[in-house]
Amino acid sequence: MKQNKFLIRIFDEVNGDSAISVDDGDLIFKKIDNALSQSLSVELDFQNINLIITAFLNAAIGQLYSKYNSEQLNEKLKLKNIKPEDVHLFKKVIERAKEYFENPKGFEDSIKE
Numbered sequence: 001m002k003q004n005k006f007l008i009r010i011f012d013e014v015n016g017d018s019a020i021s022v023d024d025g026d027l028i029f030k031k032i033d034n035a036l037s038q039s040l041s042v043e044l045d046f047q048n049i050n051l052i053i054t055a056f057l058n059a060a061i062g063q064l065y066s067k068y069n070s071e072q073l074n075e076k077l078k079l080k081n082i083k084p085e086d087v088h089l090f091k092k093v094i095e096r097a098k099e100y101f102e103n104p105k106g107f108e109d110s111i112k113e
Helices: 010-014 022-037 054-060 062-066 070-076 084-102 104-112
Strands: 005-009 041-045 077-080
Touching (some): 010 022, 010 041, 022 041, 022 054, 022 062, 041 070, 054 062, 054 084, 062 070, 062 084, 070 077
Parallel strands (some): 005 041
């Protein structure tokens, strides 16, 4: 039987308990994108992560909205072991990414104003 779930342990990917690097976020985005393009479900495990910043999340998760819609991501991407105090960061990144990729030009114009 073929395994259709791809697990990414953030702690292992970033070599520690801080998810702060945009480069690490980009690498995780590429792994997620690669798995999704093969019709795999992806599980991002944030166990033992003590510090997360939005720059990392924008790179890792926000970019996904440029290629996939919310429905696809809700179905195929699962997040686990997120600390309750970090949940708002994920919500903020996802909301911003959705707004941006629905209307990139309008978003950039409103930032300039």
